[in-house]
Amino acid sequence: MRGLLIVVSGASGTGKGTVCKKTLDAMPEVAYSISATTRAPRPGEVDGREYYFISRDEFKAWIADGKFLEYAEVYGNFYGTPLNKIEERLNRGEDILLEIDVQGALNVKRKMPEGVYIFLLPPSLDELKRRIEGRGTETPESLNRRLANAVAEIKIGLEYDYVVVNDSVDDAAAQIKTIIAAERCKVERNRDKFNLEGAF
Numbered sequence: 001m002r003g004l005l006i007v008v009s010g011a012s013g014t015g016k017g018t019v020c021k022k023t024l025d026a027m028p029e030v031a032y033s034i035s036a037t038t039r040a041p042r043p044g045e046v047d048g049r050e051y052y053f054i055s056r057d058e059f060k061a062w063i064a065d066g067k068f069l070e071y072a073e074v075y076g077n078f079y080g081t082p083l084n085k086i087e088e089r090l091n092r093g094e095d096i097l098l099e100i101d102v103q104g105a106l107n108v109k110r111k112m113p114e115g116v117y118i119f120l121l122p123p124s125l126d127e128l129k130r131r132i133e134g135r136g137t138e139t140p141e142s143l144n145r146r147l148a149n150a151v152a153e154i155k156i157g158l159e160y161d162y163v164v165v166n167d168s169v170d171d172a173a174a175q176i177k178t179i180i181a182a183e184r185c186k187v188e189r190n191r192d193k194f195n196l197e198g199a200f
Contacts, residue, residue, distance in 0.1 A: 001192070004095040004183055005086065005112055006030070008176065009105040010120030010157070011150035013132040015166045019120060020099045022173035027180065031089055033098040036062065039077035052082070070100075070107035079104060095180065102153040109159070116183050118176060119157035123167040125150070 008023075010016055024032055036052040038059050047053045054062075059078045062068060071080030081098060089096050100108065109117055122128040125147070132138060132146055157163060162179050166172040183189070 001093055001189060003090040003093050004180065004189075005090060005108075005115035006095060006097045006118065006176075006180060006183075007100060007105050007108055007115050008097065008118045008120060009100050009102050009160075010166075011102070011122070011128065011153040012146050013128050013135075013150065014120045014122045015131065015169065015172075016099050016120055018169050019164075019166055019172045019176065020097060022169050023176045024097060026173060026177055030095045030097050030180070033081060033086060033096050035079050035081050035098075035100065036068075037077060037079045039079075069111065070104045072101065072103040072107065074101050074103065081108065095184075102156050106156065106159065116162070116179065117160040118162045118164060118179060119160040120172065121154065121157065121163055121165045123165060 036054050038056045068080040069083040164172050164175045
């Protein structure tokens with residue numbers, strides 16, 4: 001049976017990374033899809049663990065070679081999902097969690113509509129603003145731009161299959177775990193189990 005592609009996204013600052021890490025810690029059988037990016041590593045990030053950190057020239061070469069399932073430019077940096085690693089794992093029956101921005105998720109959904117698309121919401125816009133400010137990386141101008149983009153991205157969440165509100169990391173991760181368990185039980189993914197020929 002082909003594995004599940006689980007796509008989690010949401011507006012910047014909703015805590016995607018933290019929730020996805022908690023989910024993966026609770027479900028070690030689910031693999032994490034590592035994206036490539038041209039942005040600089042944040043403190044504590046390691047190449048090949050959080051992202052593949054590559055140059056803009058290398059990224060453009062990967063685009064030309066068709067090596068991405070999707071890619072997008074976000075806040076002046078490129079992000080992309082290496083296609084070959086996704087296909088290899090799905091074909092082996094592995095479930096893969098892809099943490100991705102809204103632009104990228106919609107591109108993936110067009111190519112792989114059979115995936116499971118989960119949108120992570122903040123408890124409120126005020127809380128979202130507080131979380132982004134808490135990073136200490138934004139100027140007033142970039143903060144306003146991020147908040148305006150967040151409102152636009154949240155509206156796109158209506159195109160997803162599921163919504164999870166991240167008011168508690170533990171609760172949000174538990175809900176995603178429940179969604180994955182339910183998807184694994186869908187009839188269309190288990191038709192082979194209904195083959196009862198020769199049972200009696």
